[in-house]
Amino acid sequence: MGKTKNARFKRAQFPPEGRPVKAVKRAAEDDEEEDVVESPHAELLEKLQSPSADIREYACASISRVVQQSQTIPGFLHRDAVRRLAPLLLDSSLAVRETATGALRNLSVCGGAEVCEDMVRQDVLTPLTTLLTECCVRVQLSSSPVKKEQKPTVEDVANEAVNLLWNLCESSSTAVSVFNRARLLDVLLPCIEKHPHNVQLALSAAHCLHTVTEDNSELVGSVNAAVLAALENVLLSTHSSMEHVLLRSLAAGTIWNLKCCLSSTHQAEAISAVVKTLAQCLSLDAGVLVPDLWHRESSRLDGAGTSDPESARPDEHQAAAGVQEEEEMDDGEMKMNRGKRNGKKMEKDLAAFLPRDKPELREAVALLTAQQTSLEIIVNMCCSDEPSDDEWEEMSSSDESEICTDGVADGNSSLFSPLCLSAELHTTLLNYSIPQQVLKKAEFPSHAALDVCGRNPAWKCLVKKMQRVQCRALTCLHNMLAVMDVECLGGAAGLQAVAQHLSSLIFTSADLLKDEEFLEAVTSAMRSLLQIMASKNIPQCMSPQQLMSVCEAALQCDVLSVRVNALAILGITGSTLAKDEGSAETLQLIGNALLGVASKDTNLVACGEALDALLDVFADGQEAEQAARNINLLTALKALQPAFTAKIRKEGRGTYSADQLCVLDNVKTNLRRFIGYLESLQKK
Template identity: 85%
Template sequence: MGKTKNTRFKRPQLPPVKAVKRPAEDEVDDEVESPHAELLEKLQSPSADMREYACASISRVVQQSQTIPGFLHRDAVRRIGPLLLDSSLAVRETATGALRNLSACGGAEVCEDMVKQDILTPIIALLNECFMGFEASSSPVKKDQKPTVEDVANEAVNLLWNLCESSSKAVSVFNRARLLDVLLPCIEKHPHNIQLALSAAHCLHTVTEDNSDLAGSVNGAVLSALENVLLSAHSSMEHVLLRTLAAGTVWNLKSSLSSSRQAEALSAVVKTLAHSLGVDAGSMIPDLWQRVLSRLASSDMVNPESSGTEEQQDGASTQEEEEMDEGDLKMNRGKRNKKKPERDFAAFLPRDKPELREAVALLTAQQTSLEIIVNMCCSDEPSDDEWEEMSSSDESEISADGNSSLFSPLCLSAELHTTLLNYSIPQLVLKKAEFPSHAALEVCGRNPEWTCLIKKMQRVQCRALTCLHNMLAVMDVECLGGAAGLQAVAQHLSSLIFSSADVLKDDEFLEAVTSAMRSLLQIMASKNIPQCMSPQQLMSVCESAMQCDVVSVRVNALAILGITGSTLAKEKGSAETLELIGNALLSVASKDVNLVASGEALDALFDVFADGEEAERAAQNINLLTALKSLQPAFTAKIRKEGRGTYSRDQLCVLDNVRVNLRRFIGYLESLCKK
């Protein structure tokens, strides 16, 4: 059976919106009366109030993605760009907010287009002016002065973050312009402006990922600033999120650390992640809701006309936002915004909803912590361009240059391995893989504004399952509790999968849980450790998974069938079950339109029917030899016809390996017939 490639999380890019395509000239109504033209004309008004109104209106209108092409056609980016340096702070803030929303709602295509139109030049100038404003005012700005330089900076940093997530050119410009020197002062504002600090920390966490140029220019001042954040004593959940993002940034910049500081930094990073994961969101969310009720009760005593329904006034809009993917949500309602990611919803929460902001921050911190650990437990090879689940029938894998290399199951350094264990990371991850608590779900389901937390809690669970998948692949079995520990994990996964039929309808959960199950079963089979799920149960899970549109889910299901079948083949009286597995794999191998899935099905067949009397009997009963001979020409032709241009070079190498092994396996079956 082939090795399972570790999942690696990259900071999510904003998904493109189909409506972003610019309309043809004759499809656009150029009358001045059109909303697009009218608002853009108002940008040139001599009145600052009118310019602010126009920017704020555009900011709101572009949240409807179908309006974006009209603005782009009328050169909105170039017309709004100069207002980033307007003489009015209010205009600067709303103009930056309008571009921020345009970049968020337009997706990656619009972000690339904005970078091509050189929007980064005024953004850089604006950020540098904000930085000078920070220097000129050492004391916190009074709340009644609206807007402030920090408000403008917050919008600009969020816009920069959007662009850098979607454009490698934007990251290059970030490096050249030394915008790191601007972000650090924003992060240092955390004692009195946590929203600005979080925006900057999110942006920095994004731009430092896989950015060797930036890592090479990092100096001691940068590392000291990050260290100060990690050591801060503020206890709010937003500060927990800030420390988590700082920890992720330190991990991204680990190559810039001296060898003498790496051990200390690693310990600080993992300690921060452990603290984030150690908070029980299931109990904290109901507690936060009780705080809301207490606050509203106190307010009613002061103002009898007020009502507790105030907490739900914006529920419909919040629920609508929750239904969108996190990657779509960087709008300008409040401050601050993850595929997706992955973003928190704090941007859309009014400042008078502190409890909801706390809950969002906690769940975002836990999701981010798990993603960082996923990457810690991920080998740098194979490359990120490789398909998510490589497979071959040999114990080796063929690299792109044709050489064989064994993917080591223990790719963690001893120091990282020990640190993760010292802070009980495996146990914390397993705990987060549980379903959200009923109490928390009840609170969120009862209050429209809080429904956004349900998706966040589910995503934390999925990230934990993915994290478990990677840890199983890279950590020694004994460190995970030996045979008893693995059996306990198997029981845990079983309880998740069979809790209800609905859980198997969620693609994200299905991908995460089947990845974890695949890794676990693979290890248990190699160690001859019995596991708690029966073949019939595993087949029922795989049947659901193979109906999924996500290729990696189908690949996981096929691999699970292969592992199950190869284990059963050693047992007496298993021929009938092997026949069921064989027929299921043959169906996918011959009918699945995706070559990756077809290749995995064939690979699983090789494992199931490789050896043993039960396997031979089952192979004869399902006419395996005839079936494979029949599909061989079509599979080979499909590789030649569709492979190049559709699949990556690495995928084609693995598929070619399957093709060769198919020929060999047919020869093996033919030799059995001659006995």
């Protein structure tokens, strides 16, 4: 309501970017079904106790494959799989260590946050910490470069262990606390320092470090010069592979997370280095590079006939069955995949689940992951430390402090948040042309890239990743519009160009407005843009009818933040139109739409936003007064008022946060005053 809260990306548990998995059902299954599904699993778990290392390795590798089918996970958990696998992390056989760690890694990813919490409760971190500490010492002593071998190396084991740690820390605050206490930061450094020779291990460590450094004040005391030097070394690396581009992006994000550890004299240099790294990543054109990598793979396979047998070493605990399209997920799976911030779907690095004989596809995935990561970092840069939008914690635009002398809220008095970027960061973002780069990434994926990805099932997974980069860019645009000076964004002409750009995105295809992720990202950007343009009296290219058509689609969305964005857009559009002669008919349409939501939406937040928008639209002006009379607004609001008040009293406590209730109470107060204002108009 009123001010636009900036988006922020938070740590969330991701499923593998093969077929997404559903949450583990904890309810007991009937005995007959357990006998059918679990008997083979019981046999595999028994083999974990075999005196033969080969049999133990076989059992671990088999479990790794089986748990990728999420329906099998309850059966394994019921038979205490975690406690049986955990001791094998310290098995005398290196191969068993690798496959056991891989099995737990797959269990943690495919089982989701609930299973990760269970694993932490069952103390899997104790043997994992011991394993990581041993690996750290041996990785430091190991020779480089790593040779391709049939048998696993200590770096293979370390890679699996770090990935498992990453998964657990994403889902469990307890795991993060253990990470801090056990000083596992020191364990990750040698892995990151291996980046010239083993980029996969370095990437796993960098992902983990990027995760655990976010909002982790307890870790700050452990950050020393060696940590910062290792990250700086990564930023300064000149390796040109896309996996190194991703590595540099993750290092940049980690430095941003740890900026409070830097002295004031070094912060400016660090911020400049971070933004430069992100700019270099975003400057890469996936529309050119993805087709190029695809053609490179095709040429290699045509020339060789078959892929390199050594590079295709069986890796049973990874997704050996290949990558399945994300489009196969059903509605329940989509909801399970949502991160903390407003339903954003975020996945683990797909490259970790690709066969080793697809280096070009791994490069393409790394490129898109790097660009998504870079955009998410910029989103967080252009964001205050306040909680996220999904908690609806911003104050109403028509709060008590903004009531005018006639008792009516001034709908335009607080249309946008004050600038919250430091002058230094603001200047750095502009120096590296970040706004222009973000706008470029907000375009649709190139036809050339979409075409080549459609020719090969293994490459189809990149389509979703390209679309996700676009959505992150739109969210980034939303934040930048809220915190950057209009002149720095090109002034009125620049904002009109952005409006034209968003218009071209929205009205390209009706199917796009059915995609929740895209709809949320684009409506957030539209909301910020319209707020700023309205406050500066800048005309924009989208007609009220076009905006209403978008809002109509958005109001059908199950995602609350999308509906809230649509209601805010209607409020901004209406309050702007109310100043124009002959707008009464359009204001009636907007008023009826808002009344419909206020009276029918089951969510109090949406009802409150609709009422607040109504107050903005009909606050002042002859056209607004005429439209209000035509739709019997006073009668409608009088009918809504007692039900809204009762709903706050009945459902508010325990369902909505204290901040949400504060805003709802504010709307309730303003509604009472607005009704009084409409009654005074009737008496004239």
